[in-house]
Ligand SMILES: Nc1ncnc2c1ncn2[C@@H]1O[C@H](COP(=O)(O)OP(=O)(O)OP(=O)(O)O)[C@@H](O)[C@H]1O
């Protein structure tokens with residue numbers, strides 16, 4: 395019994411490792427194809443703009459909604475953690491910094507990933523199973539430049555924009571909550587937020603967001619294009635897209651955090 | 657001329673073993689075989705969408721099996737392919753679908769593109785529908801749209817994957833006549849895979865019969881009628 399279990403675990407682990415290697419090679423290959431396709435940016439300019447619009451329009455409300463809660467939670471939690479030992483004015487600094495560096499980009503990235511990367515996977519997946527991808531290839535059109543490149547650029551451009559909005563909303567909602575719960579009034583909070591403001595924090599956060607935009611669109615593309623035959627293949631691809639993009643976002647967050655702020 | 661030599665293909669099991677035949681200029685070749693026989697796989701190998709485990713596919717002596725993307729694109733410009741499920745792009749209108757091969761590969765003015773696309777739609781009897789999306793077209797219209805897209809750039813070869821399957825007899829007849837007309841009038845060397853024997857009877861200049869992973873017969877319709885194999889006989893019972 396134990397042996398059986400052991401064998402099971404080992405084979406699970408082996409499968410996991412294998413699929414990890416497989417995904418990694420897919421990731422590098424698709425990234426390579428993406429860069430190769432870059433010279434077609436002008437040709438597909440309209441499509442890129444429409445992808446940016448699509449991502450923005452589909453995520454804006456969601457980002458605003460989640461960011462406002464992020465700001466409120468961050469303020470209340472920070473206050474709880476530090477108010478006994480640290481002057482109230484630093485609450486604004488701590489909250490604003492945390493939102494710009496970390497919470498804004500990551501939460502925006504994860505929320506948009508849930509929506510957009512699964513959407514891309516579903517779209518490309520259903521194209522794959524209905525032979526539309528084959529049709530492109532047989533016409534000599536690379537699906538990477540025709541479908542993947544505009545989406546990835548769309549993600550890279552729109553994520554920083556969405557994140558900037560998310561950061562603004564989160565800081566503002568944090569300030570409101572601070573004021574109304576008596577943690578710190580508007581003036582104290584905003585003075586604190588400005589006191590230690592470094593442009594690097596904001597731009598570093600937005601740079602991270604651009605990478606997250608890349609991660610979530612490329613995840614959707616990879617899983618969609620390699621979707622298995624049949625409708626359930628598409629369903630699986632969408633789930634995989636969300637899982638993969640979330641993992642990539644968190645990994646990139648760590649790596650970029652070290653590079654930019656370390 | 658296309659030559660298929662010693663093609664072997666396997667997924668989890670062998671699908672094709674030692675497949676050999678050729679397609680000469682001006683022929684209308686029909687590949688017969690039951691569902692799952694590997695017909696679509698064979699077609700996809702012939703246009704470089706799938707790699708065989710072994711073997712070569714030669715277009716005028718150029719082997720596409722280990723060609724690079726650039727070389728493949730040059731060959732594919734000579735090919736029109738009509739997929740089993742039409743595979744029109746959902747996000748584009750019929751016009752945009754048909755225009756795509758021109759937009760992507762040729763430096764043409766808007767006017768020239770429009771002229772060619774409309775001529776192509778005219779040929780398949782779909783003028784007036786160019787602003788519709790694939791979801792607004794019937795199965796037969798989609799098929800014809802896919803044919804229009806396949807012929808718009810004047811291919812030398814056209815591949816039809818089950819052109820009549822899933823259509824009512826009237827529509828199937830229309831598609832059959834259309835493929836025949838294109839073959840004759842536009843002089844496109846044509847290949848189709850099907851299990852529709854009525855279609856086969858009416859268009860084929862050469863039949864290739866796939867059975868149990870292998871090519872079991874190559875020849876004319878009269879010769880095919882003479883073979884005794886039970887599976888082959890089954891095609892005549894309608
Ligand atoms: N991409 C693939 N991955 C795995 N197996 C495949 C793939 N494509 C085809 N097969 C398998 O190869 C065999 C032949 O498939 P193919 O689609 O060529 O059949 P077909 O002759 O076109 O049949 P039909 O008339 O139903 O279209 C089938 O058993 C199929 O499951």
Ligand SMILES: [Mg+2]
Nearest residue numbers: 695696740817
């Ligand atoms: Mg088939």
